[in-house]
Amino acid sequence: MLEADDLALERGGRQLFSAISLRVNAGELVQIEGANGAGKTSLLRILAGLSRYGFSGQVRRRAPQLFLGHHSAVKGLLTPRENLAWHVSGEAGNSGAEIDQALAAVGLYGYEDVPSHTLSAGQHRRVNLARLYLSRAPLWLLDEPFTAIDRVGVTALETRLAEHLGEGGAVLLTSHQTVAVPHPLRSLDLATGLLT
Known part of the structure; x- marks a missing residue:
């Protein structure tokens, strides 16, 4: 549903990340991990086609997407x-x-x-x-979706993510917490560029 090759982003004279390549397939959840300021939101916005910054590399979206940013657009x-x-x-x-x-x-x-x-x-x-x-949309790009919700809300969100994955959708998200879903969960470490 989504492919990215050799993505790199420099901002303010600082390299946020480089050599990021990934594939997100139907039924998969990929969690982008990294310290605060590592570029998780910037990468997600690049993958969504919403980046305001110049970057190198290629992104190919093969499915309609839904993007939910870190700030609630209410x-x-x-x-x-x-x-x-x-x-x-x-x-x-x-x-x-x-x-x-x-x-x-x-x-x-x-x-x-x-x-x-x-x-x-x-x-x-x-x-x-x-x-x-x-x-x-089969592809969901979610920036910190668990922010400001209580335990009941976290459980409901995890259930909804699992339903979406079970229906053949895919999810790419940033989060500082472990996501509990009964589907393939992969992690992308921005510091190393490794997708496991």
């Missing part, structure tokens, strides 16, 4: 329902019932119509993660 003046309708409008015509089901799946039942600026940081994150229940 508009405070919109309700959770309106945020999701706006986000998914370019990908598919999800019904109000589907959006409500996605919000319920992430524990936001009853919050569908409140202004999002009244929600906590964790609830903002859950609004963003509800997109995982609406997306039909």
Whole structure:
């Protein structure tokens, strides 16, 4: 679903990473690992085609993708329902019932119509993660998806990732925690460039 060859990125006169090559196939989860400032988010944005920085190497995406960034892209003046309708409008015509089901799946039942600026940081994150229940893209690129969610939310997210992988999807993510899914889990170490 995704191939990258010999990726390298220098920023501010500092080499963040080099010689990064990987293949992500259907049913696989690849976790990008590295210290803070190692370039995990920069690599993920390169792989998503969203990088603002010049880099060397090649990326080939062979499947439609969904990208969720580290910061929740939730508009405070919109309700959770309106945020999701706006986000998914370019990908598919999800019904109000589907959006409500996605919000319920992430524990936001009853919050569908409140202004999002009244929600906590964790609830903002859950609004963003509800997109995982609406997306039909087979390739998911997720930047720190476990940030600001509680243990119940972590378990629900791991279950959703496992469902997506079981349906033939693929996931590439950054996270500082171990991800528990019953599917092939590989790690890409930015310091060494090794994919294991």
